[in-house]
Amino acid sequence: MMFLLVFLSLMLTFSVCTVLSCYLWPYRRQLLHRMILSIQVTYAVWSFSIITVLVIDDMAIKIFMTHLRQLVLPPLCVTWVLVGAAIFLPDLWEKIRRWQWILYVLPAVVIGANAMSLMGFPFAKEWIFFNFRLVEGFEGLPIFERSALQKANLLYSFFWILVLYLIYFWVMATKKGPRRRHAIYMFLASVIPVGAEILGQTVFKLQPQFTQLTVAGIWPSMLALNYAAVRGDLLEISTLAQRSVFDHLPSPVIVLNTHGEFWDCNQAAKKLLELGPKDFGQRASQIPVIREIMNGDESIAYASRTFRIVEHTVHMTKGPETAKIYVLMDVTDLEESNRTLRELNAQILQMTRFSRKVQTVLSHDLTGSLSGVQMLLTGVINQMKQNEDQTPVDSLQKVRDANKSSMNLLRDVLAWSHEDESQRSIDFQGRVNAAIEQLSPQLLQKNIQLHKEMPEKEVQLLGSGKVLEAVVRNILSNAIRFSPREGVVRVTGRMLERHVELNIQDYGLGMSQELIDEVFSSRAAFAATSGGFGIGLHFTKDFITQMGGVLIIESAEGEGTLVRVQLPLFG
Numbered sequence: 001m002m003f004l005l006v007f008l009s010l011m012l013t014f015s016v017c018t019v020l021s022c023y024l025w026p027y028r029r030q031l032l033h034r035m036i037l038s039i040q041v042t043y044a045v046w047s048f049s050i051i052t053v054l055v056i057d058d059m060a061i062k063i064f065m066t067h068l069r070q071l072v073l074p075p076l077c078v079t080w081v082l083v084g085a086a087i088f089l090p091d092l093w094e095k096i097r098r099w100q101w102i103l104y105v106l107p108a109v110v111i112g113a114n115a116m117s118l119m120g121f122p123f124a125k126e127w128i129f130f131n132f133r134l135v136e137g138f139e140g141l142p143i144f145e146r147s148a149l150q151k152a153n154l155l156y157s158f159f160w161i162l163v164l165y166l167i168y169f170w171v172m173a174t175k176k177g178p179r180r181r182h183a184i185y186m187f188l189a190s191v192i193p194v195g196a197e198i199l200g201q202t203v204f205k206l207q208p209q210f211t212q213l214t215v216a217g218i219w220p221s222m223l224a225l226n227y228a229a230v231r232g233d234l235l236e237i238s239t240l241a242q243r244s245v246f247d248h249l250p251s252p253v254i255v256l257n258t259h260g261e262f263w264d265c266n267q268a269a270k271k272l273l274e275l276g277p278k279d280f281g282q283r284a285s286q287i288p289v290i291r292e293i294m295n296g297d298e299s300i301a302y303a304s305r306t307f308r309i310v311e312h313t314v315h316m317t318k319g320p321e322t323a324k325i326y327v328l329m330d331v332t333d334l335e336e337s338n339r340t341l342r343e344l345n346a347q348i349l350q351m352t353r354f355s356r357k358v359q360t361v362l363s364h365d366l367t368g369s370l371s372g373v374q375m376l377l378t379g380v381i382n383q384m385k386q387n388e389d390q391t392p393v394d395s396l397q398k399v400r401d402a403n404k405s406s407m408n409l410l411r412d413v414l415a416w417s418h419e420d421e422s423q424r425s426i427d428f429q430g431r432v433n434a435a436i437e438q439l440s441p442q443l444l445q446k447n448i449q450l451h452k453e454m455p456e457k458e459v460q461l462l463g464s465g466k467v468l469e470a471v472v473r474n475i476l477s478n479a480i481r482f483s484p485r486e487g488v489v490r491v492t493g494r495m496l497e498r499h500v501e502l503n504i505q506d507y508g509l510g511m512s513q514e515l516i517d518e519v520f521s522s523r524a525a526f527a528a529t530s531g532g533f534g535i536g537l538h539f540t541k542d543f544i545t546q547m548g549g550v551l552i553i554e555s556a557e558g559e560g561t562l563v564r565v566q567l568p569l570f571g
C-alpha cells in the first residue's frame with residue numbers, strides 16, 4: 001500500500017512538473033522564467049528517476065538513475081532563493097543578479113564530481129556516494145553512503161532553504177497586495193514537502209519509503225510558483241493568431257518586460273536589428289541597438305534608414321509594474337519627401353526674390369531711360385523756340401533713339417518674365433555690346449567717348465543673357481552718370497584662367513570706401529547728391545553672385561571708379 005501511494009504521488013509530481021515545463025517553455029527568454037523552468041525540470045527528472053528505480057530490477061540502472069538525480073539536484077535550493085528574490089524583492093534581485101554565479105560554485109563542484117564518478121574514476125566515487133545496496137522490504141529501492149562533499153552540499157542547500165523562508169516571512173509581514181498573497185500561497189504549498197521531510201527525518205527515522213514523499217509533495221509548490229510568476233510578472237501573447245499577427249507586422253516591434261529585459265520582438269525587428277536568441281532575456285540596456293532606441297528622443301537612424309520611435313507603456317493587470325513596447329516607424333521616404341519640399345520651397349523663394357530684384361533693376365534702368373527722353377524733349381522744345389524756321393533733326397533723332405531704348409527695356413521686361421533663368425551658355429561680347437547699344441543716347445547726350453576693348457576670340461559664359469545685360473547696363477549707366485561732360489569711359493574685357501574679367505572705368509566723382517560699403521549693405525536704396533545710384537549696384541552684386549561671379553569696386557573720391565566683374569566660363 002505504501003509503495004502504491006509513493007508511486008502514484010511521484011507520478012502526479014512528474015506529470016505536473018512536465019506539463020508546467022511545457023507551458024513555460026515559450027517564455028524561457030526571461031532569466032526568471034529560465035530559473036523556474038530549471039526547477040520544474042529538476043523535479044520532473046527527480047520524480048522520474050525514483051519511479052524508474054522502483055519498477056526496474058537492474059541494479060546498474062538504479063545506480064545510474066541515482067547519479068542522474070545528482071546531475072540536476074545540487075543547484076535546486078539556490079535557484080529557489082533567486083526566484084523568490086526576483087518575484088518578491090525586485091530591487092535586491094537587480095543588485096545580486098550579476099553576481100549570482102558565485103552561489104553556484106559549490107553545486108558545480110558536486111556536479112563535476114558526480115560526472116567523473118559516472119565516467120568511472122574510482123577517486124570520484126568517494127567524493128559523492130558509495131556502498132550502494134538495496135533496501136529490504138521496499139521492492140528494491142537502493143540506498144547508499146554519502147561522502148563529505150555530498151553532506152556539505154546538503155548543509156549548503158539547507159541554509160538556502162532557511163533564506164527562502166525568511167523571504168516568505170518578510171514579504172508576508174511587510175508587503176501588501178499581490179506580492180503578499182503570492183508569498184502566502186508559496187509558503188503554504190512548501191509546507192507539504194518540508195513537512196514530509198521532517199516526518200521522514202524524525203518520526204519514521206529516515207525510512208526510504210517516507211523520504212520519497214518529500215518529492216511526491218512538490219507539485220503544490222510548482223502550481224503556486226507558476227501562479228505567482230504568471231499573475232505577477234508574465235507579459236504574454238496568448239493566442240497563436242495574435243502571435244502570427246505580431247510576427248508579420250511590417251514595422252519593427254520590440255517588447256521589454258517589467259524587469260527591463262528584452263522579452264520579445266517580431267520578425268521585422270529580428271531582420272533589421274539582427275537580434276537573435278542570445279539577446280532574449282538580457283538586460284535591454286546591455287544590448288547596444290535597444291539601448292540606443294530607449295535613449296533616442298524621437299527618431300533613430302539605422303541601416304541607412306530613418307525610424308520614428310513610438311513608445312507604449314503597458315500597465316500590468318496586477319500591481320504597479322509596467323512593460324514597454326517600442327515600435328519603429330520607417331519615415332525615410334517621408335523625410336526624403338520633406339527634404340525635397342524644403343528644397344522646392346527654397347527654389348521658389350529664390351525665384352520670387354529674383355523676380356523682385358529684376359523688377360527693381362528694370363524699373364531703375366527704365367526710369368533712367370525715360371528721364372533721358374524727358375531731357376531730350378525739353379531740349380527739342382527749347383531749340384524749336386529759338387529757331388522757329390529750323391527743324392531740330394539731330395535732337396529728334398536723339399528722341400527717337402531714347403524712345404527706342406525705352407521700348408527695348410519694355411521688351412526686356414516681357415521677355416525676362418517668360419525666360420528660363422537656368423544656367424546656359426551665353427555670348428559674352430554680344431551681351432556687352434547689346435547693353436552698350438541701349439545706353440547710346442546717354443553717351444551722346446553727354447558727348448562721352450566710350451573706348452571698348454574685348455577679347456579677340458569668342459567667349460562663352462555660364463549664366464543668363466538678360467542678367468548679364470542688366471549687370472553691364474547698370475554699371476555702365478552709373479559710369480556715364482558720374483562722368484563729366486565730354487569725358488571718357490573705358491570698357492575692357494580680358495581672359496583669366498577659368499574666368500573672364502570685364503572692367504568698366506570712369507574718371508568722374510569717385511566714391512569713398514564708406515560709400516562703397518553702404519552700396520553693398522541692406523540699406524542700399526538711397527539717393528546720392530549727383531542724381532542717385534545705390535540700389536542698382538546693390539542688386540547687381542546679387543546677380544553677379546548668382547552667376548558664380550565676383551564684383552570688385554576700386555574707387556577714390558575725385559579720381560573716378562573702376563568696377564571689375566569676374567564671371568565663370570562655360571564648360
